[in-house]
Amino acid sequence: MASYKDKKVITIGVVSELTGLSERKIRYYEERKLLAPERSKGGTRKYSFQDVERLVDIANKMEDGMQTFEIRKMEQRELKNKQLRERMLRGQINAAFNMRK
Known part of the structure; x- marks a missing residue:
């Protein structure tokens, strides 16, 4: 059984609130192939808690100049x-x- 952290159920707006990153920046990281959200039937991006943690890590690395x-x-x-x-x-x-x- 998959962990709750792996389930892709969080929308980009909520991810933005949780991470402090703009939706635009989150989409940019996706374009750069740093994460891969799933899509709902309607095309809405869905993220997991693990994706949220990864985004925070990516943002920290970017702040450090990577x-x-x-x-x-x-x-x-x-x-x-x-x-x-x-x-x-x-x-x-x-x-x-x-x-x-």
């Missing part, structure tokens, strides 16, 4: 590292219990 492409590259690197750690851990578990795929 560019959107740097943030995207850093997030891609972090994702690759996480996937590598998971594969290594799975391999260690399989080796410890003599399991095969």
Whole structure:
């Protein structure tokens, strides 16, 4: 079951109020592929609480002088590292219990 933080149920107006970011800036971050809200049947953007946290993090990094492409590259690197750690851990578990795929 998905966590409530992952459910995309928050509108852009509420996200704007929660983060202090303008709707325009939120859409800009989406254009720069820093987040991907879902769309309702009517085309309304829907965000999760995790997206809200991510937007705050992005805004803080931008305030510190980072560019959107740097943030995207850093997030891609972090994702690759996480996937590598998971594969290594799975391999260690399989080796410890003599399991095969």
